[in-house]
Amino acid sequence: MNTPNPTIDQPVASVSTSTEAVKTTTGGFATIRPHLEVTGHVGDRYDEILTPDALEFLAELHERFAGTRHDLLAARLQTRVDAANGRDPKFLSETEGIRLDPAWSVAGAGPGLEDRRVEITGPTDRKMAINALNSGAKVWLADQEDATSPTWTNVIEGQLTLFDQVRGQLSFTSPEGKKYEITNESLPTIVMRPRGWHLVEKHITFIDRANRRMKSSGSLIDFGLYFFHNAKKLIENGTGPYFYLAKLESHKEARLWNDIFTFAEERLGIEYGTVRATVLIETIQAGFEMEEILYELRDHCAGLNAGRWDYIFSIIKTFRARGSRFVFPDRKQITMTVPFMRAYTELLVATCHRRGAFAIGGMSAFIPNRRDPAVTEQALAQVAADKKREATDGFDGSWVAHPDLIPTAQAEFDKVLGDRPNQLERTRPEVNVSAADLLDVASVGGQITEAGVRGNVLIALRYIESWLRGVGAAAIDNLMEDAATAEISRSQLWQWIHENSVTAEGRRIDSDWVEEVLDEIVDGLERTPTDRFDDALAVLRTSALEPEFPTFLTVGAYARFF
Known part of the structure; x- marks a missing residue:
């Protein structure tokens, strides 16, 4: 199927499809049969999936x-x-x-x-x-x-x-x-x-x-x-x-x-x-x-x-x-x-x-x-x-x-x-x-490094951009990244900032420095007219750099961009 995605590729008119909304009267009170309205675009063969019986x-x-x-x-x-x-x-x-x-x-x-x-x-x-x-x-x-x-x-x-x-x-x-x-x-x-x-x-x-x-x-x-x-x-x-x-x-x-x-x-x-x-x-x-x-x-x-x-x-x-x-x-x-x-x-x-x-x-x-x-x-x-x-x-x-x-x-x-x-x-x-x-997280040991901070920024940004384009599994630097690994990357950034963590090199991790890293990474990206990096930046800033921690980065991004 090669039907364009209306939320990403082009705007399309909303089409409403629903099971029949039947009003009945019982004891003088009007009731409505629970039903669904489909407001997404209807592409080739969608009617084979969104049948009246299936919607019911x-x-x-x-x-x-x-x-x-x-x-x-x-x-x-x-x-x-x-x-x-x-x-x-x-x-x-x-x-x-x-x-x-x-x-x-x-x-x-x-x-x-x-x-x-x-x-x-x-x-x-x-x-x-x-x-x-x-x-x-x-x-x-x-x-x-x-x-x-x-x-x-x-x-x-x-x-x-x-x-x-x-x-x-x-x-x-x-x-x-x-x-x-x-x-x-x-x-x-x-x-x-x-x-x-x-x-x-x-x-x-x-x-x-x-x-x-x-x-x-x-x-x-x-x-x-x-x-x-x-x-x-x-x-x-x-x-x-x-x-x-x-x-x-x-x-x-x-x-x-x-x-x-x-x-x-x-x-x-x-x-x-x-x-x-x-x-x-x-x-x-x-x-x-x-x-x-x-x-x-x-x-x-x-x-x-x-x-x-x-x-x-x-x-x-x-x-x-x-x-x-x-x-x-x-x-x-x-x-x-x-x-x-x-x-x-x-x-x-x-x-x-x-x-x-x-x-x-x-x-x-x-x-x-x-x-x-x-x-x-x-x-x-x-x-x-x-x-x-x-x-x-x-x-x-x-x-x-x-x-x-x-x-x-x-x-x-x-x-x-x-x-x-x-x-x-x-x-x-x-x-x-x-x-x-x-709950024995403390025994993990290890270090937070500047390379680790940069890696998290890069992975989260590139994955979110891929996700916004409609690609949910992305090969990035020879690793398969999905929503879960992007969530680790952005949540670690949030935690390191709010716990005043310090890298092995002695650099305190704060939002200003992570913003600098973001700017450096964005400057080094190969941009195209159709990429979604600007939107991905907005999602990453909201999910990793704001005081409030979104439970899932995908929830807000979906509400805003899909």
Whole structure:
């Protein structure tokens, strides 16, 4: 699909599409049937996704679950206030019985998810999707979240990509005439990742029974459209509707997802428990509720994933103003072998395997460069070491972001797994992780360097500019950057400034100096008439240099520019 994005490429007239707004009279009071209005542009084949029946399904999801979503987002605000006031996360006393009960387990792998040793992640544009499907990975994480810039075009055409692939009709011809087709006979199982609870879809408005208008939930839109159009066909194909759940902060948020799955299965006449979810543990709050999250989703749960980059961002965000105990060194020094990250991954594997759930490792940021053999050699070595550690620790599989990394990652898991599809039998009873272990940031050590400051400025600026252009996964200096790594970069800048940090070279980090660095970097950029660096500068200044700390840089940027 090559339909231009109206928020980026050119203005277009707003088109309104909705399920029928029916007024009825009961006891003298006029009521309105909850419905949706689509105000984004309607491109080629959009009507195949935004059908009246699909919109009605989305409206039902919002009527039933939008209120709970708002309540849970409000609860997040209180959690942040508590953390800022000195209250550390802890293992919940009120759910201790769930943790101590050995009797329960999760549903586990659905058809096609039994072997997940290598999963490739990526956005859902047609070219990247075809490359992922031809890659030889066991699973394709079809990402509508951190690897996708949520332009209206990307949101709907990503759904069209998935719609076509589920029906065996996906192809793409580039503007240069190059054809991309599915050539792999053994295709990866699709696991779709909808946007997190905090994100809205501004191009679809929900109107409730009281005629109140509100932006729709990005999570419900992404999940609802994919499930409505594809669930039955996926089952017919021998797999099922499978999802990665992002940015959860509590077991109550997992409970909401479980309620949504249960309703959606009943609404479409699908057997209860068909959905399978893998939850990304990518917030410090969720790190303390892994077992409870599994429990809430147990009839729909396949496993947990160690979402390392967002997890690091979450810790910086949560404790950003709590003093030197929580000040991180340069980003590259926060490795998976530092104590608090080891505690996090050890706990995740032990928790998953105790309950029959898959433990899926995270993504190494290193990527090969086909034009630079030295860079490729280094990337392969880094990925091999990362995946060797994960496989040895008991993970059942892991992520890569580039097809060329799959043989290296698979080789490390093959050495440990052999012919076994997973290693769920390794329950790791020796693991004993405390709250103090999960919060032991101080033991990371390391230094803040001037190069680290400049690197964060450059990465954040270049990624935000890419995201504003509609590209959500960007290769920058031989690393794969997405929204999570950009969040680390900008939140570290904010923390270093507000904690009066000093670099190893003796330079105090303040907003004036970071502004100077920004100016130097911008002066050295190759500019084009269509770049978005001016807008990216505005986003970065707002999210890193202002006294107020935005919870997510993408929220304000989306509201302002999309």
